[in-house]
Amino acid sequence: MEYVQLGTTGLQVSRLCLGCMGFGDPDRWIHGWVLREADSRPVIQRAVELGINFFDTANVYSLGASEEILGRALRDFAVRDEVVIATKVHGTMRDRPNGGGLSRKAILHEIDQSLKRLGTDYVDLYQIHRWDPLTPIEETMEALHDVVKSGRARYIGASAMWAWQFQRALHVAEQRGWTRFVSMQNHLNLIYREEEREMLPLCRAEGIGVLPYSPLASGRLTRDASDAGTVRSQTDHVARSKYDESVGADADVVAQVARIAQERGVPRAHVALAWLLQKAPVTAPIIGATKVSHLEDAASALSLMLSPEEVAALEAPYRPHRVVGHQ
Numbered sequence: 001m002e003y004v005q006l007g008t009t010g011l012q013v014s015r016l017c018l019g020c021m022g023f024g025d026p027d028r029w030i031h032g033w034v035l036r037e038a039d040s041r042p043v044i045q046r047a048v049e050l051g052i053n054f055f056d057t058a059n060v061y062s063l064g065a066s067e068e069i070l071g072r073a074l075r076d077f078a079v080r081d082e083v084v085i086a087t088k089v090h091g092t093m094r095d096r097p098n099g100g101g102l103s104r105k106a107i108l109h110e111i112d113q114s115l116k117r118l119g120t121d122y123v124d125l126y127q128i129h130r131w132d133p134l135t136p137i138e139e140t141m142e143a144l145h146d147v148v149k150s151g152r153a154r155y156i157g158a159s160a161m162w163a164w165q166f167q168r169a170l171h172v173a174e175q176r177g178w179t180r181f182v183s184m185q186n187h188l189n190l191i192y193r194e195e196e197r198e199m200l201p202l203c204r205a206e207g208i209g210v211l212p213y214s215p216l217a218s219g220r221l222t223r224d225a226s227d228a229g230t231v232r233s234q235t236d237h238v239a240r241s242k243y244d245e246s247v248g249a250d251a252d253v254v255a256q257v258a259r260i261a262q263e264r265g266v267p268r269a270h271v272a273l274a275w276l277l278q279k280a281p282v283t284a285p286i287i288g289a290t291k292v293s294h295l296e297d298a299a300s301a302l303s304l305m306l307s308p309e310e311v312a313a314l315e316a317p318y319r320p321h322r323v324v325g326h327q
Helices: 037-049 060-079 105-120 139-150 164-177 199-206 233-234 238-242 249-264 268-277 290-302 307-317
Strands: 003-005 012-014 018-020 054-056 084-089 123-128 153-159 180-187
Touching: 018 037, 037 060, 037 290, 060 084, 060 105, 060 180, 084 105, 105 123, 105 139, 123 139, 123 180, 139 153, 139 164, 164 180, 164 199, 249 307, 268 290, 268 307
Parallel strands: 018 054, 054 084, 084 123, 123 153, 153 180
Antiparallel strands: 003 012
């Protein structure tokens, strides 16, 4: 496993991050495909064995069950100070006033609830899951600053927003002397590259580590367009809303992935991940593995280096997409 700095911080993270949205309780969430605890633990254990030290979850994943499962597994399979735990705040945890969002009240309540579920005194990276248009960014940034200063989080990050919003948050923190975001978790892969227009240049300029989610486009980069896919791909309405209306050029991108994979003698996932890993300022793609084999394939991709000609061939068919994922 390779390890790199997260942005310009001193924090060392594995080149791959295990995304834990797939671990939880289908009875507690809209996604019926998530793995229950007994099936989740072997995947988390294998991640630790492979040298992955970076784990990403969120309070809203299975309404807390993902955090509970991850926390118990890491206590059994890892040493707390040797792993980097990231979680998120924003999603609605209860259908009542102040049950979600990024108000001071919500943030200070939810960090304590996440720590209880994870069974730890602190998280390494506390991220805002989305932008909250109802809360002044000054209120959010000050609350996050207080979370860090209280020792309940080591760093803060953001996810899925417009570049102007992220720049505004960075400016407010710098202006007030508050803790600054060190990472951006955004939607980026070979068939969704809209983040290259403004967000990636902003992150490069500001020294922000990028943690792309959906690096394989929910499996679409690993199979032919005619393939029916997995149970998740057929039932995950969130993922389908991101890709089902995509432009026809996606099939041409997938065809280039398939061609290069065949020529190199590697799985298609290796090619798609290698492209992402070579794109600055990507730190660690978030691998939403629900099988041990998914993790092992992803780890093998670290050794693949694409030539400039291969990168150009992969990128050439791309056509603009509607922006998704910010809501």
